[in-house]
Amino acid sequence: MAPMIDTLDAVTQPASTNGQSSVSADSIKVSLSFSHYPGGRFAHVDLGLSVADLEEMYRNMLLQRRFEERSAQMYGKQKIAGFLHLYIGQEAISTGSAYALELGVDSVITAYRDHGLALALGMSSNECMAELFGRQDGCSKGKGGSMHFFSREKRFFGGHGIVGAHIPVAAGIAFAHKYKGDGGVCVCYLGDGAVWQGAFHEALNLASLYELPVIFVIENNQYAMGTSVDRSAADPNLFKQGASYAMPGALADGMDVFSVCRAMQDHVAMAREGHPSLLEIRTYRYRGHSMSDPGKYRTKAELDSHKNEDPILRLKSYLLEQELFAIETLDVIDEEVKTEVLESVEFADNSPLPPLEAIYDDVYTQQDFPFLLI
Amino acid sequence: MAPMIDTLDAVTQPASTNGQSSVSADSIKVSLSFSHYPGGRFAHVDLGLSVADLEEMYRNMLLQRRFEERSAQMYGKQKIAGFLHLYIGQEAISTGSAYALELGVDSVITAYRDHGLALALGMSSNECMAELFGRQDGCSKGKGGSMHFFSREKRFFGGHGIVGAHIPVAAGIAFAHKYKGDGGVCVCYLGDGAVWQGAFHEALNLASLYELPVIFVIENNQYAMGTSVDRSAADPNLFKQGASYAMPGALADGMDVFSVCRAMQDHVAMAREGHPSLLEIRTYRYRGHSMSDPGKYRTKAELDSHKNEDPILRLKSYLLEQELFAIETLDVIDEEVKTEVLESVEFADNSPLPPLEAIYDDVYTQQDFPFLLI
Amino acid sequence: MATLQLREAIRDAMVEEMDRDSNVFLMGEEVADYNGAYKVSEGMLERFGERRVIDTPISENGFAGLGLGAAMNGLRPIIEFMTWNFAFVAMDQIVNNAAKIRYMSGGQFSFPIVFRGPNGAAGQLAATHNTTVEALYSCFPGLKVISVSNPDDAKGLLKSAIRDNDPVVFLESEFMYGMRGEVSEAEDYLISMGQARIAQEGDAVTIIGHNKSYWRALEAAAMLADDGYQAEVIDPRTIRPFDWEAVIRSVKKTNRCVVVDESNPFASVAAEVAFQIQHRAFDWLDAPVRRVTAKDTPAPYARNLMDHYLPGAEDVYRACREVMYL
Amino acid sequence: MATLQLREAIRDAMVEEMDRDSNVFLMGEEVADYNGAYKVSEGMLERFGERRVIDTPISENGFAGLGLGAAMNGLRPIIEFMTWNFAFVAMDQIVNNAAKIRYMSGGQFSFPIVFRGPNGAAGQLAATHNTTVEALYSCFPGLKVISVSNPDDAKGLLKSAIRDNDPVVFLESEFMYGMRGEVSEAEDYLISMGQARIAQEGDAVTIIGHNKSYWRALEAAAMLADDGYQAEVIDPRTIRPFDWEAVIRSVKKTNRCVVVDESNPFASVAAEVAFQIQHRAFDWLDAPVRRVTAKDTPAPYARNLMDHYLPGAEDVYRACREVMYL
Ligand SMILES: Cc1ncc(C[n+]2csc(CCOP(=O)(O)OP(=O)(O)O)c2C)c(N)n1
């Protein structure tokens, strides 16, 4: 682990001349250090991953990809409505971090681009697809839709649609872990666009002040809708954002699942010792922001250059190059995943619509709450 | 001027060992530099101040002090109601900055501890005292009270009671200066407690992104009500807060009017060239947060140590030591100031209460707005 | 008359006012480069340049406040919220600063600013993306609130709002942006705030509805017409100030009233309208004022639940028949 | 019965519930070291320690959200806002997260959390420090809203609120913190939400008032008693859910009603109450429902204007006589 080094020295030296006199201000120098987890640096053995783990990782990333490809198709068929934000291209982040977490103990929360994480945490394709279809058997009983996947069992605290608003909530989930002393940590994923909400700033300060076991992971996919990071950030090196809160910051390569996994291992370890931290993971979304976005704000060349470093193909190449798997085995996995996804579509299609009376369920825990009926 | 130096170099070096392997993360080093304006460093000639300026500065600081001492008394007599937040101890900041601004061109906005700034900008004791009394001739016609002094003429944009909420407004005032190209800059004063509002973060990023002519001045008087800076800030070196926004930051001594003035000269110059910046000024409030605060959260020794560096006494000593003024002259100034304040009390007492019909005035510019009367 | 989409009418209003007054500018998320999340501001960056059509980071509180400061210092900002659901993080700026600073300054600083964007139900987006905010802002003296149902009103009222020297909350609708309608081509087409539009005259019942609810009101009126009853349909258009005279005049004629309001029911605009009617036309009422609103629940995602959630024409029709004791 | 100040009753409720359940904690600005800006939490830091009585920076949005996360993950936070005026910066957390996440998650996550603090007029503090927020939160399904007028109700209802598994907005009053009243010493004193308190029975007119307005209602009732009329005074105590039965029963007896509400008038709780009464008791009403509210302006600073701004007992009395056609 490399917590940020932060030295503060007052050094008397000329730093200011505005023509009025030669008497000048001193200068205070501060040096910061951030960890960087470049792509291609780490091998699976460095991360303590077994070959069986690798197979599951590969399967999991493929599942996210195929699930969303199929969702897009179902959206076209109007089986799915509302917003559908695809995670395609970012799968190394969800899968890579899942392998650094203690599932069932640790907690995860994210924004609305949440399908990948849900599947990485072990939620079933069935319950996820059924949610997209707005059906009774959906992971949120059809009440939440694409942006609002939840699983109490998997400790997946959702799926949130108001940009930035889940960040303080993450601090609170971590607060409860610490209060209860249950050893869990909370990982909070957020987009590069969410950094400029005040909620981010407040949550980071609180997390640092109270020493909460939380990791703020910025999934920097370069764009917030059509706005590139450098058009929204006065300083686009988002990993530095933690420095104002004496919080260690680091940068990882989101196209390399090992870079992500290793960075997350370090940060989860810090969190378990009570040190919150910030991790920027650079990635790229291949699709538009949502289904209605033609993506005119970027060039095809830019998009293609990122597709060339596709995290799934990269892992595939690794597995083949290292001769850990035969190509046939990987092909079988792909087939299995495709079948699973197709079955989930069937499952969703057969799942009933929620009954109309259910509109009053789940508003309150109180069963007999007297709603205003007029 | 010393804008922050910010270098970003990726240096490959071991920074991480968590027992799993020897392959480790790289480290990215960042060095920052902030200007520091220590107390006692600057003389009036360094700042281009004339002896006449010094007299006015001294008079102005004293006026703030005496005005507020008298206000406190009037509060005791129930001539003044609501909250009354005294600025006593912080006068070097208001006066020191006024001498770095182009009055009538530049704009100023602050929080609720606003009497000192109002008087430093040239608002009259009469209109200020009448406002405290809630009278017709008050600077806000008796509608605002202590926390809401305003003067369109002096470009004093208020007096704001919601902590942090005026900070984005300051960015907007600066935005308009830039849009209109009128050469003005905006100075936004805020307390150390306001830094942890999301509004601060959002405003700084916007100001830096749009290159607005604004200076964010943190009046760090060590406490937000009863909460000391180190109990609210993960990192109490507030001058570093600008770094996340690629914004120059600096530290000045708020007990030395020359330190403040010099820092402000530099920062105003930066703003005029379109560079927003952050300036932390360390100061101390002698009185409780408001009239009802007994101040149990600090020791008498702490308070006294700050009173020993009183900004008015300090300037007085300087004026005497440098033999710029005779003690008698300074005493006369004090008498004049006291008289002015006493007259303002009389003025306020004689000013009429606003007529009851005035309750509907000033809600809208539209004169015939149809209010709900039931 | 030109036939325009709602989004085009809104755009035309902004473009005309920006042509007319160089202090008017547009700021918001994705309004410039992306041409607007809902293409309302399409082409405006090209026309006016980066100085006057400005993209923001996702910082609603920040840029709402920035707009207010700019307004205090002489400009006339139009601040777009991608939707009003996202303005809750900026609510403090609107209800404390925009609504109150003028008052607290004794009238020294005013806020010629328009906050605009779509509001209300927007389909299967679930609970946080379907809030109806009229009542939440209208209760604050210092604000003006407009909610439009068609392109012509949108153009005339938005132009007035931009010229107004007070802060205006201007509410549109994602669902209606593509809706076409006739729009006046008068040189300077301004509609005054505070004037309801009597969309259809009648004597059997008064139906009041704004924004999308206006269309439910019209549909219900058509169903009543099939039954042989002529309903009077009123679109209040501005919620604050509200044209009480128009409504009271109508109720004194029809003696019964149904208010359609897409909002959750509690303390809604519909509640206020009912209060005023029973207060000002008590002796004329032959039946209690009824309201037809969204259900008293958050908005669900599932299609069937969402349909059930919203007030439909059929519900309005039934409510009308009830107050007509049919 | 013990005689307690309102602040003491609130503190006792918190202390008892924290003694009872180690998952309950208190967080807010100045609640610990400073013993509370209004001394509500005096002594609690000493009793429960830093782990459970926690000071925050001035970050309402942040710590409101932190509370919600803690609630989702098994704790039962009490979040104090120094005043509800400062909660506008946290409004998104309350109306989008607290009110809606349970629904959007299909009931998987609940929010056993209380947001509490003083609300409404607090004297000569001007416009931003005198907002009355009942209606603003009550309109959101998913929230429960309580507004108390006296120490006994405060204790019984706050204890219920802390034990409730749904998010509760609990509204107190700076002006009443020092007010003394008899408080039950029952072992586990719980008052159920949704039950109005009939403070005084009568047949001449129903006067409804909560929080400080309750006292205006009582004062007006005393003035009416001098005139020989017996008013029925109802304190609804909880605004969401609201005890409509109690109110309707009373109005069916008195046939007239005045609602006192310190809020600005538009779309206030008073408007909702009037809507419901005219809807549910139309045939029993002998006069329109009247309301007595703050003026339709921001709150001014000057003493005389502020007095004029607020609804006074005299205003309530006059309104009662009006609906009694006296
Ligand atoms: C408070 C708020 N403002 C605006 C929006 C509209 N919106 C939804 S997603 C989005 C972009 C977010 O970008 P980023 O955080 O980078 O996440 P990504 O989509 O890249 O995953 C915007 C502006 C919203 N949902 N909430």
Ligand SMILES: Cc1ncc(C[n+]2csc(CCOP(=O)(O)OP(=O)(O)O)c2C)c(N)n1
């Ligand atoms: C949003 C908000 N939260 C809380 C308060 C209550 N409050 C008023 S002043 C204050 C302390 C502010 O401290 P600081 O910013 O350091 O300014 P100082 O009083 O030291 O000048 C607090 C918590 C408020 N007015 N607004």
Ligand SMILES: [Mg+2]
């Ligand atoms: Mg992004």
Ligand SMILES: [Mg+2]
């Ligand atoms: Mg302070």
